[in-house]
Amino acid sequence: MARCIWVFVFLLMAGTAFSQVLNNATQTNPVDYSQPRQYIIADITVSGANFLVPSALVSITGLKIGDEITVPGEDISRAIQKLWEQGILGDVEVFITKTEGDRIWLNFSLTERPRLADFAFTGINKTQADALKGKVPLQKGKIVTDAVLNSTRNAIRKYYSEKSYLNAKVNIVQRPSTTLPNSVVLDIAIDKGDKVKIGEIDIVGNETFTDKKLKRQLKKTKEKKFYKIFTSSKYQKAEYETDKELLLDFYNSEGYRDAVIVSDSVYRISDDRLGIRLVIDEGTRYYYRNIVWKGNYLYDDAYLTRVLGIEKGDVYNQQELEKRINYNPTGGIDVSGLYQNDGYLFSSIDPVEVAIIGDSIDLEMRVFEGPQATINKVRVTGNDKTSDHVILRELRTIPGQKYSRDDLIRSRNELAGLGYFDPEQIGMVPVPNQADGTVDINYSVVERPNDQISLSGGWGGPIGAVGTVGLTLNNFSTRKLFNLSEWRPIPSGDGQRLSLNVQANGKYFQSYSLSFTEPWLGGRKRNSFSVSLFKTVRRIPGDADQRLNVDGAAISLGRRLNWPDDFFYMNHSLSFNRYNLNNYPLFQGFGSQRFDNGTSNSISLVNTVGRSSIDNPTFPRRGSSISLSMNLTPPYSLFADRKNQYEFIEFNKFMFDASYFINLAGNLVLNTRAHFGFLGTYSADEQIGPFERFKLGGSGLGGANIFVGTEFIGLRGYDDERVVNIDDQTLRSAGGVAYDKFVLEARYLISPNPAATIYGLAFVEAGNNFGSYERFNPFKLYRSTGVGARIFMAAFGMLGFDYGWRLDTLPGGENDKRGMFHFIIGQQIR
Numbered sequence: 001m002a003r004c005i006w007v008f009v010f011l012l013m014a015g016t017a018f019s020q021v022l023n024n025a026t027q028t029n030p031v032d033y034s035q036p037r038q039y040i041i042a043d044i045t046v047s048g049a050n051f052l053v054p055s056a057l058v059s060i061t062g063l064k065i066g067d068e069i070t071v072p073g074e075d076i077s078r079a080i081q082k083l084w085e086q087g088i089l090g091d092v093e094v095f096i097t098k099t100e101g102d103r104i105w106l107n108f109s110l111t112e113r114p115r116l117a118d119f120a121f122t123g124i125n126k127t128q129a130d131a132l133k134g135k136v137p138l139q140k141g142k143i144v145t146d147a148v149l150n151s152t153r154n155a156i157r158k159y160y161s162e163k164s165y166l167n168a169k170v171n172i173v174q175r176p177s178t179t180l181p182n183s184v185v186l187d188i189a190i191d192k193g194d195k196v197k198i199g200e201i202d203i204v205g206n207e208t209f210t211d212k213k214l215k216r217q218l219k220k221t222k223e224k225k226f227y228k229i230f231t232s233s234k235y236q237k238a239e240y241e242t243d244k245e246l247l248l249d250f251y252n253s254e255g256y257r258d259a260v261i262v263s264d265s266v267y268r269i270s271d272d273r274l275g276i277r278l279v280i281d282e283g284t285r286y287y288y289r290n291i292v293w294k295g296n297y298l299y300d301d302a303y304l305t306r307v308l309g310i311e312k313g314d315v316y317n318q319q320e321l322e323k324r325i326n327y328n329p330t331g332g333i334d335v336s337g338l339y340q341n342d343g344y345l346f347s348s349i350d351p352v353e354v355a356i357i358g359d360s361i362d363l364e365m366r367v368f369e370g371p372q373a374t375i376n377k378v379r380v381t382g383n384d385k386t387s388d389h390v391i392l393r394e395l396r397t398i399p400g401q402k403y404s405r406d407d408l409i410r411s412r413n414e415l416a417g418l419g420y421f422d423p424e425q426i427g428m429v430p431v432p433n434q435a436d437g438t439v440d441i442n443y444s445v446v447e448r449p450n451d452q453i454s455l456s457g458g459w460g461g462p463i464g465a466v467g468t469v470g471l472t473l474n475n476f477s478t479r480k481l482f483n484l485s486e487w488r489p490i491p492s493g494d495g496q497r498l499s500l501n502v503q504a505n506g507k508y509f510q511s512y513s514l515s516f517t518e519p520w521l522g523g524r525k526r527n528s529f530s531v532s533l534f535k536t537v538r539r540i541p542g543d544a545d546q547r548l549n550v551d552g553a554a555i556s557l558g559r560r561l562n563w564p565d566d567f568f569y570m571n572h573s574l575s576f577n578r579y580n581l582n583n584y585p586l587f588q589g590f591g592s593q594r595f596d597n598g599t600s601n602s603i604s605l606v607n608t609v610g611r612s613s614i615d616n617p618t619f620p621r622r623g624s625s626i627s628l629s630m631n632l633t634p635p636y637s638l639f640a641d642r643k644n645q646y647e648f649i650e651f652n653k654f655m656f657d658a659s660y661f662i663n664l665a666g667n668l669v670l671n672t673r674a675h676f677g678f679l680g681t682y683s684a685d686e687q688i689g690p691f692e693r694f695k696l697g698g699s700g701l702g703g704a705n706i707f708v709g710t711e712f713i714g715l716r717g718y719d720d721e722r723v724v725n726i727d728d729q730t731l732r733s734a735g736g737v738a739y740d741k742f743v744l745e746a747r748y749l750i751s752p753n754p755a756a757t758i759y760g761l762a763f764v765e766a767g768n769n770f771g772s773y774e775r776f777n778p779f780k781l782y783r784s785t786g787v788g789a790r791i792f793m794a795a796f797g798m799l800g801f802d803y804g805w806r807l808d809t810l811p812g813g814e815n816d817k818r819g820m821f822h823f824i825i826g827q828q829i830r
Contacts (some may be wrong), residue, residue, distance in 0.1 A: 039104035042066050045097070048110040057108065060086060066660040071096070071104065072703040076315040079108075084288055087184040088113055088143045112289065113143050117177035119186040136273050144184055145176065151617065152188070160192055164234030167193035167271065197224040197233045198271035205262070205280040208254075217250045218243040221276070235266070235274050244278075251282065255315040258283030284317040289360035295367040304365070307335050316361055325349050325365075327405075343372035343402035345436050373403040376438035382445040386475060393520060394418065403430070408441065413615045413623075421445040421474050422754035423616045448754040449794035450474045453494075453825050454825075456500075470501040472797075495519055502544060521557075528571075540584070548584040556606075565691075567613045572768065575605040577709075597644045602649040602691065602709075606631045614661060616756050617827070618792050619749050620671075621663045629655045631692065631709070637683035645686065653679045653692050655711075657829060667749035667759075675741040675767075675830045677711060693735030697723040697767035699802075699822040700830065713741060713830045715767045715823055717784030717804030722813070724769040725780070738776050741767030743830065757792040763802070783807040790824070800824040 044056035044063060058064070061079035069075035080092050091111035098105035119138050121129040136152045153170045160168035169191040179185035203211050215223070221243045224233035244261055251259035269275045288310055293301045308324050325625040326336045326349075339347040348368045355362035378399055380391050394414040396407035408428055416423035428446035454470035473490060476498045480491035497517040504510040515532035524764050532554045540546035556573035560566060610627030614620040631653040636642055639713040657675040664670055677694050683685070692709040696723065700714025715723055724736045743765040751758040766781035788802030805819040 013571070036070050036073055037791040039069055039071055039099070039101075039102055041065050041069060041106060042098075042100075042103040043105045045105075045107045047107060048111065049112065051112060051115065052110075057083065057110070061108070065105070069104070076106075081732075083108070083110075086711070086741065089705045090147065112182060113145060114174070114176075114182050114184040115180070115182045115778065116140050117183035117185050119188060121188050121190060122338070124192065132156060133160060138186070144186070152186075156188070156190060160190075162235075162236055163776075164195040164197065165192045166196040166274075169193065196235060196272050196274055197614075198222065198235050198276060199224060199269045200275045201557045202275065202277045203280065204277065207283060207286070208256075208282055214247060214250075217247045218711055219246060224273070232448060240266075240276075246277075247280075249319065251280075253317050253319055255285040255287065255317065256282050257318060259284055262488075269634050276624050278367045281717065284359050286356075286359050286361050288312060288314045288316055288363065289355075289357070290362045291365060293367060296365075296369065298342075298344075298369055304335060304338075304367075305657060307333055307338055308365075309333075320349060325351065337405055339369065340403070340405040343374070343404065344369055344372035345373035345403045345430065345432055345439055346787075347715070370434075370501060371437045373437055373439045375401055375403055375441060375442040376397050378443070379440070380443045380445065382421075383447060384493070385447050385493050386445075387477075387493040387521070387703040390418075390420075390493065391415065391443070391445070393523075393526075395443070403439050411443070413613075415443070415445065416616050417614075419450050419617060420447065420495075422448045424752040424754070446754070447825070451490075452795060454796065467504045467505065468501070470499070472499040473497065476507070508539045508541055510539070526560040528556075530554075530556045530573075538584075542740050545583050546585075547582045549580040551580075568609070568611045570610075571606070571608040573608075575602075575604055575606070595644065598644075598647070600646045600649060602633065603649075604631055604633045604709075614659075618798075619669070619752070619759055620661045621669050622661050624658070624660045626658045627656070631655075635682035635687065639688045646689065649689065649691055650681055651679060651688065651692050652682065652687060653677070653709075664746075669742070669747045669749075671745045671747060673741075674742040675713065675739075677713075677739050679737040680773075688737050690734045693737060694739040694769055695721040695724075695735040696739055696767055697721050699824055700828055701823075701825060710735065711830075713739060713769075714822070714828060715741065715782065715784065716763065716765065716786055717790075717806035717818075717820065718782065719816065719820075722816075723767065723782055723810060724771055725811070736769035736771050738773060739767065739769040740778050740781075741765065742781070758789065760787070761802075762787045762788045780809065781808075787821075788822075788824070797825070798827045800829070 025512060043065060044058050044061075045631055047055060060082055062082055063075070063079050064070070076094055080094060083089055083092050089110050089112060093109040095107040095109060096104060096815045097107045099514065107568075114136060118140060119136075121132060121142070132155075135158075136155045137148055139151060142148070149172055152172065156170045157168055160166075171189045174184045174191070175187065176294045177185050182375050198221065201215055201218070201221070203214055206214055219242075220232075220236065221226070221237035222231050222233045225231075244264065248259055248261065259280065259282050262281050264276070264278045267275050267277070289312060290652060291305060291308070291310065291312075296304060299307075310321070310324065324334050326334060328467055335349055336347070346368075347370050350366045350368075352364045353361055354364045358765045375397055376399060378395060378397055380388060383391055387445055387505045397403075397411055408430070411725070412426050412428050415421055415426050417589045422445075425444075425446040426441070427440045431440040431442060433439065452470075452472045453473055454472075460569075464513060473492065474497055475492045475494070476496040477486070477494035478496060479494055480486035483491070487493075496519070497512075497515075499515045502511070513532065513534035514713070515530065517528060517530040519526070519528045521527045521529040525571045534550075534552050536548075536550040538548040538550075552575065554573055554575035555573060558569060558571035560806060561570055563566040572830060581595070581597055581600070581603075583596055585596050602793040607721075608629040610625070612623070612627075613627040614623035615623055631651075632649075633650050633652070636648050637645075637649050637676040642648075654677070657673075658675075659671065662670045662672075676679055679688060679694070680691055692711070694711045694713060697714045697715045700712050701720070712721070721735070724760070745763040745765075747759050747761045749757075749759045762785075764783070764785045766783040768777075768781050770776045784804045786802055786804035789801060790798055790800035792798050803819060804822060808815070
């Protein structure tokens with residue numbers, strides 16, 4: 001029986017490829033390609049597939065054994081086209097290997113596209129190459145298709161387009177791999193070209209606002225000017241489109257609700273300069289006329305209008321209207337909040353423009369109050385370390401109570417205040433169920449490290465170098481202390497605080513302190529309990545017999561108040577300090593008495609009342625903090641004539657601190673602060689001693705201080721502890737008895753990352769420290785200004801630096817430096 005080979009050519013996709021159908025089998029009925037005939041597929045085989053799975057390829061063709069096909073016909077052509085559409089093959093040929101009667105055997109002979117062995121960039125530096133590797137759709141071992149190559153080119157062009165390289169060129173060359181079969185290496189040559197800047201912005205049609213004012217609304221689209229050193233002028237299409245929306249938002253906020261950008265065009269000025277032309281139709285400026293309320297039963301029209309805060313004749317501002325109706329992100333009052341704080345979660349207010357007459361608009365506020373919502377379930381997720389009860393006790397949203405939006409926000413602030421979670425990632429999602437009038441609330445948190453270790457060194461004057469080692473465990477658990485399985489590496493999760501600090505330079509100075517705080521004593525109410533112990537040993541260098549030992553302990557109890565509101569708190573603290581002196585000149589220069597041997601005792605009660613509503617302890621955006629404290633010892637001088645006034649120390653001290661935060665815009669916050677302090681005695685005959693005095697100036701960190709109660713207050717731009725309004729050198733070194741300080745500080749959040757929260761600041765501040773009340777003058781202030789930065793790292797707390805420039809000259813300080821750097825440790829209160 002003779003063997004014949006018939007070749008059948010299928011043309012595909014406008015000549016991009018072709019396939020051959022060959023009949024090389026012994027046949028009783030040879031295939032006649034001039035006469036189409038029906039066949040039943042007896043078998044389908046695949047040859048040439050080294051990496052691809054044959055059965056998967058057969059599945060892609062859409063053909064299977066038992067199918068009836070026409071030869072010649074469209075069935076095989078469609079099968080080949082389906083394989084081509086996958087983009088994974090370089091060539092496809094179909095062979096008829098055998099026919100018997102109406103049965104036919106097919107073989108698909110394939111050539112696979114090469115796979116990616118490696119790729120490399122040329123024409124750019126390593127930093128850019130590393131950045132591009134994460135942006136291009138190239139994976140080693142994957143098939144190199146035309147789509148992959150085009151996507152790679154587009155990704156590279158987009159990357160450089162965002163950096164203002166609009167003329168970037170990309171050339172991709174494939175070369176066979178020398179190590180892997182059927183694989184290629186891609187050489188990606190990049191020519192960035194020159195940066196293309198915006199040379200001019202031409203605005204046409206604006207009559208109410210100047211070009212300069214309108215250009216300021218374009219936040220990311222700026223002209224290149226020689227004097228704009230720090231202003232980016234790169235062109236990015238996405239940001240340009242966003243800026244056009246911002247421009248219209250500005251017009252709408254000024255009452256021009258019909259303002260439109262008629263046309264805009266981007267054109268070339270030169271190879272490295274673009275021009276932008278915006279044609280604007282401002283339209284008419286509109287005003288509010290009549291505002292009426294419909295559907296409100298809980299609150300009358302007059303009250304809702306007062307809360308809305310819009311009066312007849314005000315400029316029509318749709319964005320402001322939405323804020324006053326719905327949630328205002330700046331914390332201002334809104335109508336929706338009025339209803340939601342009373343449980344009406346399902347309420348809605350729909351403003352409808354019912355009439356436009358001339359330049360005036362009538363609004364109808366259509367109110368749907370609905371039923372009150374009751375909290376059903378409260379869930380918390382994400383707390384891998386902190387115990388559930390620590391979180392739940394801080395929440396104001398309790399199952400069975402009415403829903404309140406203020407309670408929801410307050411709960412979020414309370415969780416942020418713990419310091420255990422990333423404040424930027426605290427989620428709170430109400431899930432309402434209108435069918436039964438309930439709402440579930442889902443909280444989500446992201447734990448962050450909050451234990452801190454401190455290692456530092458400094459110079460302690462005559463005693464030399466002083467080293468400090470400190471460890472603070474902010475989420476400690478005594479409940480898990482004896483459960484070894486909970487030591488990971490320490491028992492934690494119950495919100496207790498344990499702190500240990502050691503300072504020493506060896507022989508001449510050692511200081512040890514230990515403190516413990518339970519924020520919820522008894523677990524039912526927000527009553528905090530703290531206890532602390534400390535010991536200090538100080539020797540005069542060169543004379544081992546001159547020594548001072550200080551031993552002390554303190555116990556305190558704090559609680560949250562419900563009146564005037566539950567932002568108020570009160571703390572009571574009882575402390576005892578014992579000073580043992582051995583030929584130590586501690587009290588020289590204070591009064592007629594000299595006391596350098598013996599024991600001195602200090603028993604004092606500190607009472608503090610305050611209010612705090614800040615929303616974030618690391619970077620507050622809004623809220624305030626105010627406190628008044630009284631530190632009192634028994635009035636010994638009123639009961640008896642004391643022969644030794646230092647045996648039992650007597651004083652009364654009053655401190656006032658106030659801080660207020662305003663969110664100006666986005667991450668820009670204004671902080672204003674005021675601080676006052678006064679130290680006195682109970683008897684006019686009793687002189688104020690060296691204890692509990694105020695030292696003002698510099699960073700406010702203080703040195704190796706043995707006077708436990710000394711208050712160190714910063715005043716940037718001046719030397720540490722240098723500011724005091726008195727000529728007596730002894731009292732100057734001891735500190736003042738009254739001080740005042742005022743601060744105006746603008747802060748900008750640079751990075752909210754919980755691993756390293758960073759913000760910059762600029763400040764103006766003024767203060768003074770007075771050695772006697774005769775010299776006290778609250779308007780006599782030493783001023784300074786400057787800039788700085790802060791970085792909060794969980795392991796080390798708040799760190800930062802400031803550069804302050806003094807604006808005034810201290811008495812005897814004509815030769816002092818005008819500007820100086822200050823290193824900052826910790827979250828400073830004063």
